[in-house]
Amino acid sequence: MISRLQQIQVTVQQIAEAISSVLMMDVTIFDQHMVRIAGTGYHRDTVGQRIIGYSVGHQVIEKREEYIIADIKSNDACLVCEKQSTCMELAQLCCPILLGSEVIGVISLIAFSREQQMEIIHKGTQLLDFIRKMAELIAAKTVEKSTVNRLLFLKNQLETVLNFVAEGVIAIDNAARVINMNFAAERMLRTKFNDVLDFHINEVFPGTPIPEILRNGKEFLDREVKMWRNGRQHHYLINAKPMLVDGVIQGAVASFRLVNEGYQSGYSKEAPVAFEDIVGNSKNLAAVKEEAKKAAFGLSTVLITGESGTGKEIFARAIHFTSDRSTGPLVALNCAAIPEALLESELFGYEEGSFTGAKKGGKPGKFELANGGTLFLDEIGDMPLALQAKMLRVLQERVVERIGSVKVIPINVRMIAATNRNLEEMILEGRFREDLYYRLNVFPILLPALRERKSDIMELAGYFMQKHARAYGKDIQSISAEAEEVLLQYNWPGNIRELENAMECAVIKTLGSTVEVRDLPPKIAVTSQSGESLLQHSAEKEEILKALKKYGGSVEGKAQAAASLGISIATLYRKIRKYGLS
Incomplete structure (x- = not known):
């Protein structure tokens, strides 16, 4: 578990640098586990490392006492330090960081020069008073961090609970702007909270009575509301309550549910596709x-x-x-x-x-x-x-x-x-x-054309064969090798739609349990065998010209022309481009 000081390491380092710049001395701060949290000068490079051996720092933590060491070489407190013989420090001032009666760390002011040593000797009491206040500031910052962490935990806990609730929950501020929304509300209102944050509630939930609370302060339960959304009428039951701070309305929170649950199934009536x-x-x-x-x-x-x-x-x-x-x-x-x-x-x-x-x-x-x-x-x-x-x-x-x-x-x-x-x-x-x-x-x-993914042709053909066999109540199990060869040789200018039409035609014509070449549309069978379509290009072009002349070249005219030719309007457009008739 990381210590309290480790949780605010950036802040502690900033405080250490501020103390050092004011007092013109190096500063080191470590936690109760003797891990250096912050440092300046020589100790900057050892931040994050554990202080090895027994030192004055241990005594500060164990005894919860402050120390002013005027001369490290001769001070009794330093005699137990394993690094005394090689220590470059001349003097030191240590102050515990207290949180109640618990020591959570130590601030140490260090003199590496004779001038800094004299400063500690002559102004030790004043310096200690200043460092003591800095220790109190650090302790207060740890409390603040703990409070923030606790609030974040409670916030996440509350959001988790809200998002498990089946009812929609939405909160607004005193200007009726959306400030929170759970997953159920997102689903029922067809939106995402991040997309509508700070939007007026009426932009998100048109016709809702929730803003009334901001004016009269009266909560309501199971208010029946019928309103139009996305071209359809929906019936809601809404509960709402004001949010008060020192007796003043600062917003409102509401829960709601749909009475006509059919709305939740979505506008599209088609089955979902993955x-x-x-x-x-x-x-x-x-x-x-x-x-x-x-x-x-x-x-x-x-x-x-x-x-x-x-x-x-x-x-x-x-x-x-x-x-x-x-x-x-x-x-x-x-x-x-x-x-x-x-x-x-x-x-x-x-x-x-x-x-x-x-x-x-x-x-x-x-x-x-x-x-x-x-x-x-x-x-x-x-x-x-x-x-x-x-x-x-x-x-x-x-x-x-x-x-x-x-x-x-x-x-x-x-x-x-x-x-x-x-x-x-x-x-x-x-x-x-x-x-x-x-x-x-x-x-x-x-999307690639079907001729560019020929390895998919037979899988698609089998899929469409089974689909239409079920629709027509037929027991068709396979496609003959000869029919498979024809399907693979054909160029499929109409792509997957043309393949499905071909397999539907084959299913209708098939008398047994296997699709044969004779069951396929003649155009496909003949084209694959001779390279020529039964419907010659010139005849097809002439028929299209006649239809366009009769019905006109507008979008509506083209739709009527396509219907008269027995083809889709998209196919008509493709053939118009093919023959340069546009």
Whole structure:
């Protein structure tokens, strides 16, 4: 166990140096175990070492007495010292450091020169009085340190207890600013204490009656409160009590619990995803998983890029459910799937009466719904330039403003964006804001195409085969060697999504317990065997042109064109780029 003086070693050294500079003499201070805690001059280099042998210091500790030694060579107290014959000290003044009746150390004033010796001889009484006061100061510092340690222990003990409590606990000061919060409160309010420290309680817990106590000083129990948070109504029971200091209200502490416990399950209805759930063990994929795990434990915005169908959404979900925000909502929005005219209201929400057809009472946007959690914006490259400017403000200032409102709403949202487009090329073409790109591209993750991780193809094929076999109530056990060869030879331009579609088709067509080549989509079988697709490029290009001409080139028109062609809008965009139709 370290001594009391060792606990305040830095302070003791500072006091020793202060005494030395004032008296122009060397000082050494050691504890009751004869370990040197502080020293100046010659003894500075021996701090931390134990004093060997029997010396005057031992007598000071044993007898709790002060000593003034005018001449070390002739003094009786020094005769027992083993180092007397080699000692360079000429005179010494020793004073015990007392804590009650206990000696916790010794201060020693040392003369190495004749002038310093004469100072001790002629002013010994005055010097001893000064050193005695310094000893009292050191003793007081040890008491202060013990008090601080005790308070820290009690604080940690209290925090441990609070964090075991199932109810949310939150404390505010006399200005209604948040000063403490337990884990349960963080979970229920979808936030982190460090993120909201010193925030007004109404910014963290909108509509709460807790600040009333600061005005009237009246505690309340099981106050039923219904309030809207993140676009949903929640029912709380709240207890609150004022914190008094000398009869004056200095704050309040409250506990609360949700009556509608469904809120705690999170906004996202999808099952949690872990990185271990992402199928594949290739080196490429393993490296990306490790990078994504690092992203999960940060707060930075993540930009996931890769070809269509490479699994950007499942990586976004894994990042969210691995992060500290896993109990918060995961809200997703595909920027390419929403008509341009509606995208702004979907993102930022709107107030009642802000436009024709606006919902009574208004509507929160995706940012508000994702408060305390994660917002995943897929196909971010399809966001109109006008909205990109508003997005930039949200990322910079962490506030949103509903359409038709002048009120800013603070948000605590972690952003994950994804795209299959080359945003840097779009910046050069003036179709994507450079400043927004750098705000999004804080932690980039590039997903490899399936053709770059061919060792994962059969594991994925088997996984999708079993998944769809269960869905269709079929007993399919394996994939034939010939079908496996076809799957491995195919280039998979549609990546994992195309592979899953192929296996679903095979499951539907398979009559026995093994998937054969004939069960695979003809396009895949023929392409792998002859290198030519059944659907010739020219015919495909012509069909796309007809659809675009019919429905138009707007986001909404492209969505209708994709539907008429029987493909996803992301696939349509890929084919538009492939044939240079943009």
